[in-house]
Amino acid sequence: MVLADLGSRLTDAISNLSKTNVVDQEFVESILKEVCNALLASDVNVQLVVGLRKNIRAKINLAEIPQHSRKRAVHKAIFDELVALVDCKSEPFQPKKGKSNVIMMVGLQGSGKTTTCTKLAVWYQRRGFKTGLVCADTFRAGAFDQLKQNASKAQIPYYGSYTETDPVVVAKEGVQRLKKAGFDIIIVDTSGRHQQERELFTEMQQISAAVKPHQTIMILDASIGQAAESQSTAFKESSDFGAIIITKMDGHAKGGGAISAVAATNTPIAFIGTGEHNYDLEKFAPKSFIQKLLG
Ligand code: GDP
Numbered sequence: 001m002v003l004a005d006l007g008s009r010l011t012d013a014i015s016n017l018s019k020t021n022v023v024d025q026e027f028v029e030s031i032l033k034e035v036c037n038a039l040l041a042s043d044v045n046v047q048l049v050v051g052l053r054k055n056i057r058a059k060i061n062l063a064e065i066p067q068h069s070r071k072r073a074v075h076k077a078i079f080d081e082l083v084a085l086v087d088c089k090s091e092p093f094q095p096k097k098g099k100s101n102v103i104m105m106v107g108l109q110g111s112g113k114t115t116t117c118t119k120l121a122v123w124y125q126r127r128g129f130k131t132g133l134v135c136a137d138t139f140r141a142g143a144f145d146q147l148k149q150n151a152s153k154a155q156i157p158y159y160g161s162y163t164e165t166d167p168v169v170v171a172k173e174g175v176q177r178l179k180k181a182g183f184d185i186i187i188v189d190t191s192g193r194h195q196q197e198r199e200l201f202t203e204m205q206q207i208s209a210a211v212k213p214h215q216t217i218m219i220l221d222a223s224i225g226q227a228a229e230s231q232s233t234a235f236k237e238s239s240d241f242g243a244i245i246i247t248k249m250d251g252h253a254k255g256g257g258a259i260s261a262v263a264a265t266n267t268p269i270a271f272i273g274t275g276e277h278n279y280d281l282e283k284f285a286p287k288s289f290i291q292k293l294l295g
């Protein structure tokens with residue numbers, strides 16, 4: 001089920017509210033069932049859905065709500081719980097101008113990491129930060145060329161190496177040079193694949209120790225569904241990221257898995273990627289996200 005389908009199924013479920021004259025327990029249960037089915041079909045974790053149903057039930061004590069206020073109370077309880085699902089209440093990192101803020105990006109190959117590095121650089125550059133990129137992916141042939149091409153197009157300075165094969169050395173050197181040159185934001189792109197997954201996680205720890213990022217961001221592809229949870233938990237253990245960027249929200253994405261990843265790692269979504277172009281990055285706000293989802 002695509003995310004737009006989740007939105008339309010939730011909207012359908014909630015629109016039943018306006019069609020009914022009597023809101024009783026049976027009606028509340030039928031709406032709850034539809035809301036939960038829509039979330040499950042979009043790959044939101046079962047336990048989260050069970051929790052959401054429990055919380056909504058607890059908020060709607062019909063005996064205490066007069067009939068004329070029930071529609072609004074049910075709508076509010078559902079809306080608030082959907083927001084709570086994507087809101088972990090902690091603020092993502094706020095970089096400061098006049099100081100070198102190092103941001104390390106982690107995530108599996110294909111998640112959209114390299115693309116998002118440039119998008120994020122453009123986002124900060126447009127807000128007056130002097131921004132540069134470092135390519136510390138020495139595993140994938142062509143990774144540096146891709147970053148170089150994207151960065152050049154966006155006129156973002158970058159650092160990388162065709163000869164140095166140790167990503168830790170490249171990351172350290174790149175960050176040091178950009179710090180010396182007075183960059184406010186230094187974004188470090190890392191590898192997304194290795195011979196063994198364990199090696200990838202070890203590499204992330206080594207790069208992190210070398211560049212001491214102020215913020216580590218995990219890039220998560222909205223279309224990976226249920227796998228989002230285990231993937232993000234594994235990265236959390238090795239990289240302890242402080243924010244998530246969910247990419248490909250414009251596509252045919254089962255966004256529910258990504259929503260579950262937020263809860264599993266208790267980490268805020270900082271941005272969402274909404275296309276392949278450099279400006280296709282939106283700051284994430286839980287309330288407006290759910291408002292948009294519900295149309
Ligand atoms: P990496 O291997 O994680 O560095 O992934 P890339 O940055 O190379 O991206 C993989 C593919 O996903 C590329 O074709 C990107 O253009 C595409 N991509 C990345 N972010 C988005 C997004 O938000 N929306 C869409 N539609 N495509 C994206």
